[in-house]
Amino acid sequence: MRLPWLAYISPRLGATVLLPFASLAAGCNQSEEPLHHRQLPKGGTSSVVVTVEARTPLLSTYPCSRCHFSPNREPDPRERKFTEFHTHKVLNHGTQGGWCYRCHTKDDIDKLHLQDGTLVDFDHAYEVCGSCHGDKFRDWKAGLHGLTTGFWNGAQVRRSCPNCHDPHSPAFAPMKPERMPEWPRTAPAETHAMGPEEGESEGHGKGH
Amino acid sequence: MAKDTEHCAASSSGDDVTHGLVDQRVDDSGTRRTFLKVAAAAAATAATEGCGIGAPTGEEFLRQHYKTLTPDDKKRIFALIEDEVRGRSGVTIHMNDPAPIDGVEFAYALNLSVCNGSRRCVEACARENNLPDDPEIRYIRVLEMEKGSLEFEEATPYYDREKVPAEGKFYMPVQCHQCDNPPCVKACPVQATWKEPDGIVVVDYSWCIGCRFCVVACPYFARRFNFVEASIPPDRINPTQGYLSNRARHKGVVEKCTFCLHRTRTGRLPACLEACPTGARKFGNLNDPNSDIRKIIESKRVYVLKEELATLPRFYYFFG
Numbered sequence: 001m002r003l004p005w006l007a008y009i010s011p012r013l014g015a016t017v018l019l020p021f022a023s024l025a026a027g028c029n030q031s032e033e034p035l036h037h038r039q040l041p042k043g044g045t046s047s048v049v050v051t052v053e054a055r056t057p058l059l060s061t062y063p064c065s066r067c068h069f070s071p072n073r074e075p076d077p078r079e080r081k082f083t084e085f086h087t088h089k090v091l092n093h094g095t096q097g098g099w100c101y102r103c104h105t106k107d108d109i110d111k112l113h114l115q116d117g118t119l120v121d122f123d124h125a126y127e128v129c130g131s132c133h134g135d136k137f138r139d140w141k142a143g144l145h146g147l148t149t150g151f152w153n154g155a156q157v158r159r160s161c162p163n164c165h166d167p168h169s170p171a172f173a174p175m176k177p178e179r180m181p182e183w184p185r186t187a188p189a190e191t192h193a194m195g196p197e198e199g200e201s202e203g204h205g206k207g208h
Numbered sequence: 209m210a211k212d213t214e215h216c217a218a219s220s221s222g223d224d225v226t227h228g229l230v231d232q233r234v235d236d237s238g239t240r241r242t243f244l245k246v247a248a249a250a251a252a253t254a255a256t257e258g259c260g261i262g263a264p265t266g267e268e269f270l271r272q273h274y275k276t277l278t279p280d281d282k283k284r285i286f287a288l289i290e291d292e293v294r295g296r297s298g299v300t301i302h303m304n305d306p307a308p309i310d311g312v313e314f315a316y317a318l319n320l321s322v323c324n325g326s327r328r329c330v331e332a333c334a335r336e337n338n339l340p341d342d343p344e345i346r347y348i349r350v351l352e353m354e355k356g357s358l359e360f361e362e363a364t365p366y367y368d369r370e371k372v373p374a375e376g377k378f379y380m381p382v383q384c385h386q387c388d389n390p391p392c393v394k395a396c397p398v399q400a401t402w403k404e405p406d407g408i409v410v411v412d413y414s415w416c417i418g419c420r421f422c423v424v425a426c427p428y429f430a431r432r433f434n435f436v437e438a439s440i441p442p443d444r445i446n447p448t449q450g451y452l453s454n455r456a457r458h459k460g461v462v463e464k465c466t467f468c469l470h471r472t473r474t475g476r477l478p479a480c481l482e483a484c485p486t487g488a489r490k491f492g493n494l495n496d497p498n499s500d501i502r503k504i505i506e507s508k509r510v511y512v513l514k515e516e517l518a519t520l521p522r523f524y525y526f527f528g
Contacts, residue, residue, distance in 0.1 A: 048498070143500040144508070144528065145319075147487030151475040152499070153312075159487070172486060174371035178327035181365055182344035 050148070050156045053163055055122045061086075062122065068109040092169035103128050103167070129161040265292070273399070274412040274452065286451070293456060297442040305451040306473035308406035313494040314467055315407065316478075317504045317524040318381060323488040325350050325372040325379030332483030333383075336468060337454040338446055340438035347432065347465040348383040348480060383480075384409065384430035384465035385513065385521030392464075395425035401462075407494075407522050408467050410452040418460035427514050428521075431464045467491070494522075504528075 056062050067085070080099050082089055094102045105111045111119045114131040130137030139145035140161070147164065150156040165172065267288060272281065286303035293301050330348045339345045351363040355376050363380070373379065390409050393401050400415040401422055423431045437459040449455040450470030457463050468478040472491070481489040492499035501524075504510060510524040 139528065142503050142507075144490065144504055145322075145487065147484060148500070149477060149482045152472065152477050152492045153496070154475050164485075164487070172322070172324065174373065175324065175326050175485065177325055177367075177369060177372045178331045180368040181330075181346055181349065183366065185343060 047153060048151075048156060049154065050143070050158050052123075052126065052158050052160050055125050055160050055162060058163065059122060062110075064104075064109045090166075090169040092171075093167065123160075125167070126161045129165075129167070268414050268458075271414045273415050275402075282451070289455060293445075297440075297445060299442050299445045299447060301445065301447045301449050303449050303451060303455065304470060306470060308404050308408075309473060311495055313405075313407045313522075314386070314472060314491065315494045315501045315505070315522045315524065316386075316467065317490040317501055317508075317510060317526060319486075319488040319490070319528055320378060320380060320525055321527045322486040323350075323379045323381060323484075324486050325352060325367070325374075325377070326485055328483045328485055329381060329480035329489065332479045333465070333468075335444065336446055336471070336479035337465075338438075338440055338444075338449070338456065340440055342439070343436060345432045345434070345438070345463070347430070348381050349429070351380045351382060352377050353380050380525070381480075382428055382430070382513065383523070384426075384467075385428055385519065385523040386465075386467060388520035388522065389518055391425040391427065391517075391519060392422035392431060395421040397421060404469075406473070408469050409464070410466055410469070411462055411464060412452070413455070413457050413461045413463065416461040418462065420462065422462055427517050427519065431462050433462050434459050 061067070078099070079095075080091060082091075091099075103112050105113045105119060108119060111121055112125060112128045113119050114128055116131070120127045126137070126140065130140075136145055140158075143156075143158070146159055146161070148156050148158045161167070265288075267285075271285065277285070282305060286305070289303050290301055293299060327350050330346050330350060333339070333347050334341075334345075337347065339347070349365040351360070351365055352367040352374070353359075353363045355378050367374070367377075386403075386407050386409050388403070388407070390403060393403055393409060397419060398415060398417055400417065401409060401411045403409050418433070420433055423433055434457050438457060446454060448470060450466075453466040453468065453470045468476075468480075472478055477491055478489075481491050490500045490504055492501035494501060494505075496502060504526060505524060508526040508528045510526045512521045512524060
């Protein structure tokens with residue numbers, strides 16, 4: 001397979017920087033591999049350390065036990081409509097099977113629980129989400145789903161599920177987009193100086 | 209350099225140089241230098257007499273190709289550029305030129321299932337890479353596509369909505385694909401653009417003659433031309449600047465996405481990725497079997513845009 005772009009590299013300019021790469025590329029292309037089947041290289045090292053963003057600092061009403069403290073009062077597992085507290089929450093998730101106590105824990109209100117009953121704190125809320133949404137949880141753990149910022153080969157911060165998805169109404173909320181791109185300018189009279197035609201005619205250096 | 213609204217001898221000499229070159233390079237790319245030596249002497253003389261803001265200096269006309277610069281040359285040039293920007297806008301910038309990291313090859317993946325077309329990447333890119341607003345230059349175009357089709361004839365980047373995503377649409381951001389078989393590099397008559405060992409296609413803005421062959425050669429519409437001298441408000445200038453990425457570009461040169469090489473070669477993630485509210489963008493080292501990008505390529509059904517052109521992009525799309 002020929003590499004036409006090599007023809008454009010003058011040895012004086014390109015040898016030191018491009019030749020190692022070029023020989024690699026040439027090596028790949030000489031085999032019968034179709035061009036579009038890239039061979040994934042082997043080896044390499046990784047020093048990625050992932051931290052999951054803490055959840056509790058973002059919760060304005062945490063700890064829940066500040067209000068939900070009465071041990072004598074029986075929790076109400078019936079269908080809930082928030083009229084007094086938590087009124088900004090829309091309940092559009094997990095409506096089958098216990099309402100609040102599907103995820104929140106009746107006997108320890110500052111904790112969540114997995115579907116098997118294991119208690120977890122709010123910073124590990126992703127475990128709760130993952131106990132139903134296994135496929136997404138798998139991708140998220142591998143770094144394939146969700147926002148991760150920081151360094152591609154170092155310390156990374158990954159958003160926990162509820163930091164992007166409201167757990168009470170998890171569909172990603174529609175948002176206002178940034179402004180529309182500008183249409184290409186066609187050099188009308190008032191923007192003549194901006195137009196491509198002006199740039200070209202000027203290039204001939206005539207009349208200056 | 210003194211401010212002057214009139215076009216002076218320096219700029220017209222410079223443009224003559226540009227046009228002469230297209231003919232000259234047919235014989236030998238080295239003739240550019242010979243040609244420039246004569247032309248730039250005139251330019252340098254004229255430059256001292258005053259010229260438009262930011263027109264290339266005599267030093268820049270005489271500047272060598274990036275690949276022939278020694279570390280000392282770079283040090284000197286970087287200091288000159290820093291001084292020039294300080295004089296022009298009062299902003300103290302830090303010029304750097306991070307080298308490709310051994311054994312690292314970058315690739316990008318974008319999850320079309322979660323991209324919501326919010327254009328946060330577009331704006332973050334503009335701020336990071338010092339892209340002008342007037343006239344607007346943006347490296348990323350977010351195409352609004354009909355769900356169930358990949359028909360680009362019906363896609364548009366010019367959607368203006370109150371809320372995205374819109375019903376029945378999906379969004380496909382397109383930027384430089386850093387192809388392994390790049391048509392733009394082949395098209396350049398003066399080797400002002402080339403592929404680096406870590407896979408990034410770069411432009412030497414000081415060597416580009418502005419012929420725009422690469423702009424038409426790119427099947428992804430990823431390259432942008434500076435039709436006028438860019439002006440960016442001083443408070444929006446990103447002071448961390450790479451020689452091959454986001455430093456100030458003069459009128460008449462081509463620029464493009466460089467995967468934010470001034471960030472990524474120092475380990476950071478690209479600006480567009482960090483700005484994405486949905487986490488649709490993934491970036492990493494193809495040579496590292498544990499990297500996000502590698503896991504995506506190995507476990508998701510990725511595809512590349514216009515595969516039939518055999519450009520071998522390093523930018524993968526997937527639904528997941």
